[in-house]
Amino acid sequence: MTAFPPRAAAFGDDAVGSEGSLTNISASQASGLTAHATTSTAYHPTAQAGNDFLPGPVLLLGAPGVGKGTQAQLLVTKYNIPQISTGDLLRGNIARGTELGLKAKEIMSSGHLVDDEIVNQMVLHRLQEPDTHQGYILDGYPRTLDQAKFLDRTIADPIFLPRLPVVAISIVVSYDQLLQRITGRRTCPTCKHIYNIYSNAPKVADVCDYDEAALTQRSDDTEPVFIERMKTFDAQTAPVVAHYRDQGRFAEVDGNLSLESVNVAIEQALIDLRRATR
């Protein structure tokens, strides 16, 4: 399998992004990257990338509850790049009552995936905005193999900056910890403060520290719902992960660590992947 579709060479002559054409990376090199990234505690607390580091397109993957949103925001701030969430783009279209929004609305409320064609065109449009020129964090896209291939082909066109391929980073949290994060979650209905009965419990059980309101639990924060969501997540992401893993554009980071350590591990994985995909 090639590291990138035929037009990949276009990335190679990008003065900023590369010093040669894209290199094929074997699966063993790819898994080497994965192993490196998972030993994130070994990293020095600050991942050094240099001032001219171009993050490029980064797909962040993670099951519900791994803290993907928080980690995405840290990258957005650090690199001053946008986060592109197809869920948000679709909801924006629905809110504005566009034709696309009308098509997507019913499918989204049924919990199914919106047609590749619709999502791809929406992303194609979004990637033409100049704020993407240093890179962007992809959230919720690509979700299918066809979307991943479409994205590869699209951004191999030199009109899209930066001329770098997508790299995918998956935040992995152990099943037990994820279960505790979700089933332990309690919220104050008044001040919205979020607790966790396992890791960040209120002083008095089920009572908010700040306004003494009775804490509530979301009806879907239960183990059966969690198991279903995990199954759907695994089934949906497997082909996308396989796509990037096969091409050495994939790394896993250990999401069981502190927020800061996970952030450092993600930045280091990104630096390693950019080096490896030059």
Ligand code: AMP
């Ligand atoms: P999200 O906010 O990412 O959970 O997405 C909410 C809903 O939008 C999903 O359940 C899908 O119906 C739709 N959606 C978002 N991204 C995609 C995508 N890449 N492909 C297809 N459907 C999507």
